[in-house]
Amino acid sequence: MTDQVYLGFTYTELEQKNAVWTAREISQQPRLWQMLSETLAARKNQLDSWLAPILAEPVLRIIMTGAGTSAYIGEALQPHLQKHMSLTPGQRIEAVSTTDILSNPDMYLQSAVPTLLVSYGRSGNSPESKAAVQLANQLVDKCWHLVVSCNGEGALAKACEGNDRYQLLLMPEQAHDQSFAMTSSFTCMMLSTLQLFAPNEAQFERMQALALGILAEQVDGIANLATLACERLVFLGAGPLKAIAREAALKVLELTAGQLPSFYETPLGFRHGPKSLINTATQLVLLPSADPYTSRYDSDLRLELERDGQVLHLGAPLPLSQIQGLEDAWLGFPYILYCQIMGFFKALQHGVGPDNPCPTGEVNRVVQGVTLYPFTQD
Structure with missing residues (x-):
């Protein structure tokens, strides 16, 4: 294990950053x-x-x-x-x-x-x-x-x-x-x-290939994006991808020990209030749907945000040409992998060891402090 390289770092480098387990x-x-x-x-x-x-x-x-x-x-x-x-x-x-x-x-x-x-x-x-x-x-x-x-x-x-x-x-x-x-x-x-x-071998093979491509070709690019000094990070996804956006936002929040506020919404829901959080220090990750109908709404919001020119950076994990024909539930796997890598590098940017971002114990790997009460019906 000590001679392995994960996310561009040697084992020794990851040990120094308290990041071995997360990267692996x-x-x-x-x-x-x-x-x-x-x-x-x-x-x-x-x-x-x-x-x-x-x-x-x-x-x-x-x-x-x-x-x-x-x-x-x-x-x-x-x-x-x-x-x-x-x-x-x-x-x-x-x-x-x-x-x-x-x-x-x-x-x-x-x-x-x-x-x-x-x-x-x-x-x-x-x-x-x-x-x-x-x-x-x-x-x-x-x-x-x-x-x-x-x-x-x-x-x-x-x-x-x-x-x-x-x-x-x-x-x-x-x-x-x-x-x-x-x-x-x-x-x-x-x-x-x-x-x-709902097994689908063809969908599994395609999503696995996309994930392997991210690990082989995109890690350096994601690391560079993570160096952008943003104040807020937003993830947007529709349908099944809304939950992937939610998980991505939680990963960034956890791994940076809350130092980087992160948010999620659907592309359509974003206009209904949450868009007000945008400023020139906001980084936004759009998780585009591969569904031809749904993707029209993704594209509309992307064009609107680009036209407004108010965000620090607007990007997506994969181009539309690579995801066509993949159902969104399967697309969630390479997307969340991309977002996990971004969260990892955001943690390092903020000086946080991702293996244990909260060493003082206010938040724990297995939740503590919950008192369970008996439930009785009237």
Whole structure:
């Protein structure tokens, strides 16, 4: 490992910057995606057999849940899965964060509606994740659990042992990020869900090739963009890419220890107030859709911003010529890789060690300080 180069730095250089794990975990993602796809292919029959009777429930509700970055997995995939899964008119897919379920369980859980709770967790030990599972079992008459986690020793994974209403999707060991910020854990858990519910080998191969191209050809360019002395960084994406923009904004905020305010919106939503944050020190990253219809709105906003000439820099991870034909849920993988790299270099620009950007402990790798209260219904 010590002779490896990640994101243009040697191991020794990364050690000095407190950045070894973050650089390694960002760089390893295309390789882990391949490993994960092979593992899922080997388990396909077993997983399909477990899911079949659940998906046959005529009014099934699938809730994809997690906290923070883990919650954005469901947000990124829900529109795509709703479109591509063979659902009956009474079935639906929703993305609801565990933090929302915990604070208002009776608003999000319905006792008479059969529910598959898909729980995402890097460690599987966050208090909200464990509580959301318990609340679902308490409040929903027929409830199943698909646990998607990177830690086989976590509480969520352990809950699956010996219970046929639970199923564990365990990510490759290397996806259990040791860095503070979730990178490979996010994309692996997102990919596993796509490959399970709406697999598409052609889309997978194209997105993986784009990601490899970013790592091989764009790292220096992203590093140069990160040196721009911006005061605000904005990420814009529509449809499934809105959640990718949200995750990108969180990555920058986390990795810079809050020193660089970062924001997200859709290109159309940006005009409705958020555009007022623009000044000549604002850097903006547009995540353009590959959908011909959606991309018209992306292009309109880009032209408007270029015409206004008020932003420090306006760019996109990939040109439209490279992304044509790729569905936006799959396009999210190379896009978030690009944004993770930008967040990494922004952290270094601000003198922050990305492996542990908050060493004083106000924010932790696994959330602490949450008091769980018993929920009783009137």
